[in-house]
Amino acid sequence: MSHLFNQSQYLVSAYRYDQLPEDSGQEIAFVGRSNAGKSTTINALTNHRGLAKVSKTPGRTQLFNCFEFAPDRRLIDLPGYGYAKVPEKMRKHWQKEIDHYLMHRKSLIGVVIIMDIRHPMKAFDEQMINWAAQSGLYSHVLLNKADKLSHSQATTTLLQTKKAILAISESTTCQTFSALRKEGADVLSNTIKPWFEHHD
Ligand SMILES: Nc1nc2c(ncn2[C@@H]2O[C@H](COP(=O)(O)OP(=O)(O)OP(=O)(O)O)[C@@H](O)[C@H]2O)c(=O)[nH]1
Ligand SMILES: [Mg+2]
Structure with missing residues (x-):
């Protein structure tokens, strides 16, 4: 397993776009529906x-x-998108901030789109893949919580999802993943590492 990401340290939390660190260097964002496992994935990586x-x-x-x-x-x-129980005002705030971030952040080079393998390719996920492809950003899909399915069920979903992704974007890659068990962490790490190297 690569040690590149093992040196990670907490930097800052921002409530608004303008509170983010200076827009220099390179960064990637972990996006996906609420509860898909974005935070757990960062911990696994x-x-x-x-x-x-x-x-x-x-x-x-x-x-x-x-x-x-x-x-x-x-x-x-x-923050996760599309979670109905978050108060309306909060949802609007985050929609605005995330949209602004995705459109304007110059140091953003790629997105890791995290889905619950039991509920893949919801409308927001498709929009994100489409948007990343249109914007020339790297994108990689994690079918997370694969531990919840049998190996054959997970493989079937992987094949179906790859096909659905291909209809939207030729450059988006996809894998099964379990953030909980750290299964697939090497593949994830090896996929996103070159995003940074290529951009120097
Ligand atoms: N079984 C299983 N559970 C997982 C996995 N990854 C995350 N979870 C669980 O899913 C729940 C949500 O995980 P988070 O990492 O907080 O999800 P998130 O996408 O960051 O959620 P928000 O911050 O609310 O948008 C937690 O209870 C995790 O323990 C996984 O690979 N397998
Ligand atoms: Mg989270």
Whole structure:
């Protein structure tokens, strides 16, 4: 397993776009529906339990949480999209901030789109894949919580999802993943590492 991300440290949390660290260097964002496992995935990738806050209650991450794994190289944990129980005002706030972030952040080079393998490719996920492809950002899909399915069920979903992704974007990659068991963490790490190297 790569040690690149093991050096990650908490940097800052931002409630608004303009509170984020300076827009320099390179960063990637972890996006996906609430409760899909974005924060758990960051912990698995960095091998750092408790780095990003995890919760059973959807809508837990209510800030842009920024982690730095090398000078001017960041991982950004975003609030989940599409969670109905978050108060309307809060949802609107985050929709606005995340949209602004995705459109304007110059240091953003790629997105890791996290889905619950039992509920893949919801409308928001499709929009995100489409948007990443249109914007020339790297994108990689994690079918997370694969531990909840049998190996053959997970493989079937992987094949179906790859096909659905291909209809939207030729450059988006996809894998099964278990943030809980850290299964697939090497593949994830090896997929996103070159995003940074290529951009130097
Ligand atoms: N079984 C299983 N549970 C997982 C996995 N990854 C995350 N979870 C659980 O799913 C719940 C949500 O995980 P989080 O990492 O907080 O999800 P999130 O996407 O950051 O959620 P928000 O911050 O609310 O948007 C927690 O109870 C996790 O323990 C996994 O691979 N397998
Ligand atoms: Mg979270």
